[in-house]
Amino acid sequence: MDEGRDDESRPLPLRHRKIWGRRNGPKLSAYQQSLVDTLLPYLAVEPDAGCDPRDYFASPAEPESLKPPAAPLPPPASVSEVWLEVGFGGGEHAAWQAQANPHVGVIGCEPYISGVAKLLTKIVDDNIPNIRLYTEDARDVIAALPDASLGRAFVLFPDPWPKTRHHKRRFIQTEMLDQFARVLREGAELRFATDDPGYRIWALERAMAHPKFRWLAESAADWRARPGDWPQTRYEAKALHGVPSFFRFVRTA
Numbered sequence: 001m002d003e004g005r006d007d008e009s010r011p012l013p014l015r016h017r018k019i020w021g022r023r024n025g026p027k028l029s030a031y032q033q034s035l036v037d038t039l040l041p042y043l044a045v046e047p048d049a050g051c052d053p054r055d056y057f058a059s060p061a062e063p064e065s066l067k068p069p070a071a072p073l074p075p076p077a078s079v080s081e082v083w084l085e086v087g088f089g090g091g092e093h094a095a096w097q098a099q100a101n102p103h104v105g106v107i108g109c110e111p112y113i114s115g116v117a118k119l120l121t122k123i124v125d126d127n128i129p130n131i132r133l134y135t136e137d138a139r140d141v142i143a144a145l146p147d148a149s150l151g152r153a154f155v156l157f158p159d160p161w162p163k164t165r166h167h168k169r170r171f172i173q174t175e176m177l178d179q180f181a182r183v184l185r186e187g188a189e190l191r192f193a194t195d196d197p198g199y200r201i202w203a204l205e206r207a208m209a210h211p212k213f214r215w216l217a218e219s220a221a222d223w224r225a226r227p228g229d230w231p232q233t234r235y236e237a238k239a240l241h242g243v244p245s246f247f248r249f250v251r252t253a
């Protein structure tokens with residue numbers, strides 16, 4: 001087995017070494033690089049087994065430690081609950097949710113550094129205090145979370161991996177749903193979107209078979225139309241594989 005490669009038949013270890021997908025894109029601008037160098041360390045989450053995720057937002061802003069050009073961020077409002085987004089891409093959705101819900105702490109996970117730089121830029125431009133970032137595999141953070149510690153989770157347009165031999169790379173797996181069921185509190189939502197018809201069926205089959213999730217849909221319109229509190233992501237705008245679908249699953253008792 002290659003060094004750092006996941007053996008996908010084994011249970012998920014705390015820290016994953018292999019992420020299927022790219023980390024690096026075009027060279028960052030000098031400004032983006034400076035945000036990665038100065039602001040990212042300050043906003044980065046280090047998964048700590050059992051740590052209440054609200055604690056990731058408890059540290060006061062230390063603007064004096066931030067060197068220009070990163071503007072001082074305001075201290076976060078007291079964070080009453082934490083939401084987590086897996087693979088935030090350019091960060092439009094994470095930023096929107098954080099701004100619309102100032103008492104929620106949003107943990108965004110994304111290894112693609114150009115996307116991370118985009119979200120850092122947005123955080124500075126709009127002075128968004130309630131986002132923390134993890135730039136590795138989201139499964140590290142999820143595995144470290146205590147039971148019932150998340151109020152919502154988003155998996156929006158994950159890489160579809162359409163070839164049968166790659167299906168095991170899909171983020172939604174029954175084992176991953178077990179993890180989400182563990183970390184989401186009762187009544188919390190898991191939101192999933194895809195434009196890939198195969199992934200749509202794959203995720204639905206697994207979520208509907210899961211004893212701890214119930215699909216919140218009463219009619220076809222519920223999954224064909226994006227809810228008002230769910231902004232469009234960059235990937236959705238491209239809609240490469242087909243018509244996007246939007247799913248809300250609630251964590252049952």
Ligand SMILES: C[S@@+](CC[C@H](N)C(=O)[O-])C[C@H]1O[C@@H](n2cnc3c(N)ncnc32)[C@H](O)[C@@H]1O
Pocket residue numbers: 019020021022086087088089090109110111112115136137138139156157158159160233234235236
């Ligand atoms: C197809 S893109 C969609 C991005 C964004 N959600 C959107 O809708 O525009 C999938 C993203 O998931 C990220 N990703 C893949 N595996 C991941 C993992 N294990 N943890 C966190 N992010 C991951 C990729 O880097 C990529 O940016």
